[in-house]
Amino acid sequence: MVKPIHVLSGPNLNLLGTREPEIYGKDTLDDVRARCKARAAVRGLSVVFRQSNHEGALIDWVQEARTEACALVINPAGYGHTSIALLDALKTLNIPVIECHLSNPAAREDFRRHTYVSLAATGIVSGFGAASYELAIEAAAGLVGAN
Incomplete structure (x- = not known):
């Protein structure tokens, strides 16, 4: 049985x-x-979908994905711009990591234009609203060779 895609949403x-x-x-x-x-x-494929306002919970779930997921989709929200700890956790993964944003950070305030998560991401989907998540799922599915 194929492992699920884990989808994490931040604060x-x-x-x-x-x-x-x-x-x-x-x-x-x-x-x-x-x-x-x-x-x-x-x-x-199936999805494990989680959201937390707490950085530690997101890190725990990233670590869980090491053995329980075929790919990870993550919208780190504000933690993308601030969390080196989240980056360090993501760098331990040997599965595709798709960074996902509802808006286009590059078209917003300067401080939103850099995310630490991008340094560990296989790819980034942003700017398509809720469809960004669907596109990220599609990208992850393609990377793991799903139908």
Whole structure:
């Protein structure tokens, strides 16, 4: 049996749909979860979908992905710009890592234009709203050779 794709979402993403919808869209995190699961299912894969506002929880889940996932999709949110600890955890993975952002960080404030996560990512999907997650699932599926 193929291991699932782990999808991790960082701080404040639990507020999707209500927090700055002009930037992040109106889809809720539950909507995003459903879209990810549906996209993965088309490729014969499953998804473990998690969100935390706590850096340590995200790091624990990255470490878990070392043995439990075929690929990792991560939207680090604000931690992407600040967390060397998250980068260090990601660098321990031997699976594809897709960094995902709802907005396009390169088109936003200067401090958002650099993410530490990018240094460990296989690829980056950004700027497509909730569809960024689906595109990241598709990329991960392709990298692991799913249908």
